[in-house]
Amino acid sequence: MNDLPVLTHWIDGAPGTGSSARSAPVYNPATGRVQRLVSLASAADVDTAVASAQAAYPAWRDASLAKRQGVMFNFRELLNARKGELADILTSEHGKVTSDALGEIARGLEVVEFALGLPHLAKGEFSENVSTGVDVYTLRQPLGVVGIISPFNFPAMVPLWFFPIAIAAGNCVVLKPSEKDPSAANWLAALMTEAGLPDGVLNVVHGDKEAVDALLVHPDVQAISFVGSTPIAKYIYETAAQHGKRVQALGGAKNHMLVLPDADLDLAADAAVNAGFGSAGERCMAISVIVAVEPVADELIAKIADRVKRLTVGDGMRGCDMGPLITQAHRDKVAGYIDIAQKDGAEVVIDGRGIEVDGDASGFWLGPTLFDKVSLDSAVYKDEIFGPVLSVLRVASYTDGVAVINASRYGNGTAIFTNDGGAARRFQHEVQVGMVGINVPIPVPVAYHSFGGWKDSLFGDAKAYGPAGINFYTREKAVTARWLDPSHGGINLGFPQNT
Ligand code: NAD
DSSP states (O other): OTTSOEEOEEETTEEEOOSOOOEEEEEETTTTEEEEEEEOOOHHHHHHHHHHHHHHHHHHHHSOHHHHHHHHHHHHHHHHHTHHHHHHHHHHHHOOOHHHHHHHHHHHHHHHHHHTTHHHHTOOOEEEEEETTEEEEEEEEEOSEEEEEOOSSOTTHHHHHHHHHHHHTTOEEEEEOOTTSOHHHHHHHHHHHHTTOOTTSEEEOOOSHHHHHHHHHOTTEEEEEEESOHHHHHHHHHHHHHTTOEEEEEOOOOEEEEEOTTSOHHHHHHHHHHHHHGGGGOOTTOEEEEEEETTSHHHHHHHHHHHHTTOOBBOGGGTOSBOOOSOHHHHHHHHHHHHHHHHTTOEEEEOOTTOOOBSOTTSOOOOOEEEESOOTTSHHHHSOOOSSEEEEEEESSHHHHHHHHHHSSEESEEEEEOSOHHHHHHHHHHOOOSEEEESOSSOOOOTTSOBOOEETTEESSOOBSHHHHHHHTEEEEEEEEEOOSSSOOOOOOSOOOOO
16 A cells, blocks of 8 residues: 555645645545545644635635636636546546536536626625614625535535635635545645635645544634534534534435326436436435335336336446445445345345446445335335435325425435426425425525525535525624714714614
């Protein structure tokens, strides 16, 4: 391992080695081989990154909107021109297929384009003459240094949900990406430098819990944006809030797709396969449970199974439909749910173990897996599996289906498939979930709305990007002003009243 390249932090506009001797392996999941090591930051390394951001902050905060917007515009152009390079990085470290990697980048680019509108979006408000000769207006100002902690499954898109808005708003950033696929973060930071971003405005520290904990308690970090699993999101929310920070912490998910008897079953089957097995099910908006309202289950399952059998699995660079899972340990954990399903009495319609792959035998492979008649008590239903595993639950009515969805601890995304507008309208009103699709299986809001779930899928009250992102990364200041003409207000110790 000693002769492997080592990915280091990105501090002050350049690679920085840091003081920690700890590192972690970064695999190519399609070959199972370690392709590089990544440095794992110590608390002292986090300090260095925060100090760099803090030093850059006064000048960046005071840079004109035109200057900040100019950098973001250059970044947008560079990213668009060179997205193929980034897609290759994503495929080689995450495993997702090239088309999916390009899709992830496209959704990140949308947020960059949204952030270009910051001069308009962060405008304050003005009320003239609230009292005689007195005006009130509000300003939106940046927070200072903000921390972003991101998960493995979207190594480019999730950082892009946050840092373009944070930076356009005048903040400086320390990004701690997932240590499992860390290279995309350095690539993005180097591109921001190329786009003209001053050194220190965007820093990347790699690491694990030690680096995260250092960010959560750092006195110079004003806010934390986190995306990851639910237990860690809860921990992040509580710890950062206890240390006085503004926090948004997006957690895990178990997304249900309700299929009513009047649905177009071919459309529903296509949607279930795309949303269940895209990115090998490693998406927070993946559909992992089909709630089939009888009598559609048999026909729907047959259509899904027919499509699943035609999916190709292999190295993401080779034009397959689905790539490997992120690590061997995760692959084994997900495969373990097939035994659990059998033990708990579910029917294994398709078993993804032993699938033929177009790739290296040592890759972290698991084929698409389909369960029927899954019980609500089974860990297969209750756990976020985060792999290419789709479970079907059969229910007798729309009401039973909604009750199942609303009883879930998660509330990230959900979808209904129906041709009945009244049922769809009732569903959007009744369902206890933050993002709802109507005949759309992965309802990720566009960049000018905001992204986030309910219940254990989001801790804090701030969603990501869109108007919520602008609010999160700025704080409002209200100014009450009187310009004396000609001169004196007189003494009055009573509470100010408007006259
Ligand atoms: P994870 O929670 O294991 O890791 C997320 C981040 O937290 C990483 O940067 C990691 O280094 C750090 N981390 C891990 N353990 C930690 C600990 N004990 N203390 C402090 N920091 C720690 O998540 P993951 O496996 O990288 O990503 C998959 C998860 O993310 C899934 O649960 C998925 O649903 C969720 N996710 C949610 C959304 C959303 O928008 N709600 C989006 C993408 C992913």
